Amino acid sequence: MPLYRERSSTPVANDGVVPVPLADWLRQRNGSAVSLANTDDADGLQPHVAGLTLITLHFPKFSDGRAYSQARILRERLGYRGELRAVGNVLQDQLPFLLRCGFDSFESEQKGFGEALIKARTLFSVVYQPTKDGRPTASQLRLTGRVMLAAAE
Amino acid sequence: MPDTHFYRYDEYDRRLVAERVEQFRDQVRRRLAGELTEEQFKPLRLTNGLYLQLHAYMLRIAIPYGTLSSRQLRKLAEISRKYDRGYGHFTTRQNLQLHWIKLEQAPDAIAALAEVDMHSIQTSGNCVRNTTADHFAGAAADEIEDPRVWCEIVRQWSTLHPEFSFLPRKFKIAITGSPNDRAAVRVHDIGLRLWRNNDGEAGFEVIVGGGLGRTPMIGKTLREFLPKDELLAYLEATLRVYNRYGRRDNLFKARIKILVHEIGAEKMRKEVEAEYESMKDSALKLSLETIEAIAQQFAPPPLRPKLERVPEVEALKLEDRNFALWLKSNVAPHRVPGHAIVTASLKPAGAPPGDCSAAQMEGVADIADAYSFSEIRVSHEQNLVLPHVALEDLPAVWRALGRLGFAEANVGKITDIIACPGLDYCALANARSIPVAQRISNHFAAIARQHDIGDLKIKISGCINACGHHHVGHIGILGVDKNGVELYQISLGGDVDFGRTALGTILGPAVPADKVVESVDALVATYLEARTDGERFVDTYRRIGVQPFKDRVYAAL
Numbered sequence: 001m002p003l004y005r006e007r008s009s010t011p012v013a014n015d016g017v018v019p020v021p022l023a024d025w026l027r028q029r030n031g032s033a034v035s036l037a038n039t040d041d042a043d044g045l046q047p048h049v050a051g052l053t054l055i056t057l058h059f060p061k062f063s064d065g066r067a068y069s070q071a072r073i074l075r076e077r078l079g080y081r082g083e084l085r086a087v088g089n090v091l092q093d094q095l096p097f098l099l100r101c102g103f104d105s106f107e108s109e110q111k112g113f114g115e116a117l118i119k120a121r122t123l124f125s126v127v128y129q130p131t132k133d134g135r136p137t138a139s140q141l142r143l144t145g146r147v148m149l150a151a152a153e
Numbered sequence: 154m155p156d157t158h159f160y161r162y163d164e165y166d167r168r169l170v171a172e173r174v175e176q177f178r179d180q181v182r183r184r185l186a187g188e189l190t191e192e193q194f195k196p197l198r199l200t201n202g203l204y205l206q207l208h209a210y211m212l213r214i215a216i217p218y219g220t221l222s223s224r225q226l227r228k229l230a231e232i233s234r235k236y237d238r239g240y241g242h243f244t245t246r247q248n249l250q251l252h253w254i255k256l257e258q259a260p261d262a263i264a265a266l267a268e269v270d271m272h273s274i275q276t277s278g279n280c281v282r283n284t285t286a287d288h289f290a291g292a293a294a295d296e297i298e299d300p301r302v303w304c305e306i307v308r309q310w311s312t313l314h315p316e317f318s319f320l321p322r323k324f325k326i327a328i329t330g331s332p333n334d335r336a337a338v339r340v341h342d343i344g345l346r347l348w349r350n351n352d353g354e355a356g357f358e359v360i361v362g363g364g365l366g367r368t369p370m371i372g373k374t375l376r377e378f379l380p381k382d383e384l385l386a387y388l389e390a391t392l393r394v395y396n397r398y399g400r401r402d403n404l405f406k407a408r409i410k411i412l413v414h415e416i417g418a419e420k421m422r423k424e425v426e427a428e429y430e431s432m433k434d435s436a437l438k439l440s441l442e443t444i445e446a447i448a449q450q451f452a453p454p455p456l457r458p459k460l461e462r463v464p465e466v467e468a469l470k471l472e473d474r475n476f477a478l479w480l481k482s483n484v485a486p487h488r489v490p491g492h493a494i495v496t497a498s499l500k501p502a503g504a505p506p507g508d509c510s511a512a513q514m515e516g517v518a519d520i521a522d523a524y525s526f527s528e529i530r531v532s533h534e535q536n537l538v539l540p541h542v543a544l545e546d547l548p549a550v551w552r553a554l555g556r557l558g559f560a561e562a563n564v565g566k567i568t569d570i571i572a573c574p575g576l577d578y579c580a581l582a583n584a585r586s587i588p589v590a591q592r593i594s595n596h597f598a599a600i601a602r603q604h605d606i607g608d609l610k611i612k613i614s615g616c617i618n619a620c621g622h623h624h625v626g627h628i629g630i631l632g633v634d635k636n637g638v639e640l641y642q643i644s645l646g647g648d649v650d651f652g653r654t655a656l657g658t659i660l661g662p663a664v665p666a667d668k669v670v671e672s673v674d675a676l677v678a679t680y681l682e683a684r685t686d687g688e689r690f691v692d693t694y695r696r697i698g699v700q701p702f703k704d705r706v707y708a709a710l
Contacts, residue, residue, distance in 0.1 A: 063279070063319050065316070065317070065320060066396060068318075068319070072316055093193075098315075100315035101315050111188070123176055124172050124173070124176075124313065126165045128314075129310060129315060141165065142165070143440065146446075
């Protein structure tokens, strides 16, 4: 399955790390790569995230959105900083959402996925929801705008 | 552009909608080029409001909190002429549907909407849908606060939400700011009711897990009082719990009401509160400046109190019975003395409920410019509302609406029927809804008789998905298909009034299409004989029960 990383329009080499399913990993703690089913409780990784380098989240169908919540829990609540990979049925039209939720690598068979990945971050120049992707929301920008206006006066 | 008294897009809103149009244009191009399969394209078109129906594509246009400017309504007329057949259908979610759209023209139609700061984003699909509100918001005499401020805050938060765009199922939020609930908040996925506590502070009662459809349920209160600035954190927490635990194995059990039902309100509350704890002090907390900046845009128009008795109105009342009846049923009290809220009935005798031609849209826009600060509302009862009319202008407004066919004095009466599009358009329907509504409407057309019968809500759905809200009709009518024959199941006693919200009780075996009018007639006759002074149909039903109605209907068949 072709693997893409942010800012790469062509597939990158898969370094061959095979992530261990969560339940097994919690028992054995082998390696630093874990794969979660989308029914797994991401909060269960709370004490361990600092030592992990790769977590894969699964989209059995692109229309099954549970992994978006898992991603935000990992990034925002648990502070996970390693690689967060979307696997399964991953299509280019999900990319703006995936990026905002904190995914930074993607397995996809879809033609044109790499080109779409390059464009996805700028497809929407405005966002309304605060996530940990670092983008200021429209209402934050409005407030700054008003502060700047007030300062100018 | 005339000054509006509701939210105006700024550069951010406008840019996002424009970028969305371009994204959709590219998706349609890829579909037409065969790069996307229909299965892949379907959720993309749905989140842009484009359905594939029996005969053509249908475009569902969002009318946030049911509020429109005259300029926007004129644009809707233009779009319906250019890309459709010159008319549209106002829905129970305060939206407008165009039923004859061509796929290759859909991006242009959506681009035309963007010209007047409108869109069709998330009017379908398994995401947060258009948030609805009391259609009298900002004008009603009984209002605590304008709920549209919060609808707009929810609109922005829910638009292209990165986490909640692929939920188990669709998600509908309604907000009311009045003790008299005109937004049906107990039958939504989330209903929010603004109220004031003993300290005089306004906050939300948060009601979760209500809904109609094939498993109708009344929502449960998860929070009695939520501080207003914590609204988004609480919504995000609720949606996250739903996204994680809502069922995805069975389409018919995927709504949040099933989750709440299966795990119980107590467990649901615990899960939501636990999520909320980790979110409430985050960037989701609304700053006072943000709330104020949006609230300012909903500042009411500058109405000065006027005399409550206008000689011309009093004279016409005596002169013309229809005007007198219209004042009673179609005109509601405004919070500024000397003003009124006027409902334009989109239900003249025999008309399909909610249908409106392009010329009628333009006519209503003209009336709004002349008499209602260029503002129009869409009600979930599929009528249009002129929210700010001076009493002295009522005769002129009545005459002007009459010329459009929208001055029928039947608001809240037996012919003010809610009906879904049904089998005439919809691929899901089992039976037709509109012709049934039309027959009832023609049968009870006499206005004086309608006023004698009094308040009576008939709601018709063409299938168990209940888009016509039949569960909460005083008389509910549900179309079913039995071996290729359209039959109609009748229920009694449904209600959406706050504190009295109830689901109807099924009367008995379904009746054939040609017996629906007779059955309704028998129900009405039973009521007229049994009622006591001032008792509405639904009150009589509650007092005497289903049996007398049932006996009469089935004896007549």
